[in-house]
Amino acid sequence: MGRGKEAGERELIRSKGSDTLSVLGARWAAGYQAQTPGVTVEHVSGGSGSGVASLINGHVELAASSRPLKSLEIRQIVSRSGKQPVLFLVGLDALSVVVHPLNPLHGLSLAQLEEIYGRDGEIRRWKDLGVVVPGCEDQDILPVSRKNNSGTYYLLREILFNHQRHFRIGMATVENSTAVVQRVAQTPCAIGYVGMGFVTAAVKTLCITKEGGSCVPPTAAAALEKRYPLARPLYMVALGPPSNTIKRYVEWILGPTGQEILKKTGFIPVPKLPGEQKPF
16 A cells, blocks of 8 residues: 555555554654654554454555454455555553452462353352452452454453353443543452553552463563563554555654653563564
């Protein structure tokens, strides 16, 4: 896909997608536009699925995605554009499981998380985890979740269920990551999951255990060392080799300024390896 244009022959870059990348994408767009005369960058959120759909339909030059592309999406991109999608790793995230600050729980295993969020799961009350939550009158767990067009939803489903199970019926489903944090902060019975950049002091973050190992908190070090089981890559997706306009923007995102903005937004910069090649 080539570059877009608007009045006055300014070059236009349009990106859309992941709610996890909503604040970050907007900060990247504003930062690059301020430093690059003659270029306008527009970024909107709406979920990873929405961003990929907009890329498929030719409405944007870049899709922001907090998950890998699905095989169906790749087939649709190739069928409609004749080009292969190109994924650029632009950062890392440690998906964080959060509860109300009054909740005495310290951590969960992946198996326990599956039983909380899985259909017909066996963990339905906080006492099933050996705790009593102040302010939660009936002690019933209220799982808060994103909608199914969310990359965060997709990641949790893949890690916990591996296509073998569905999410439970009766979850509290909200529009975006900010709403997850707000709902959990206001509801002692609730549990939710969000990208690490959305965690605030209004909620408590749990450590996560995988297969009987130690309980690991969602930190940058744990994600980079691959010890945290809910770590994930963050992508920008283009159609085929990008135009020079898009190439320069992605290079800026991966450069010192773009990665510093990512870090200040609460995410993890792309690790630099010895002898690493540029992404183009």
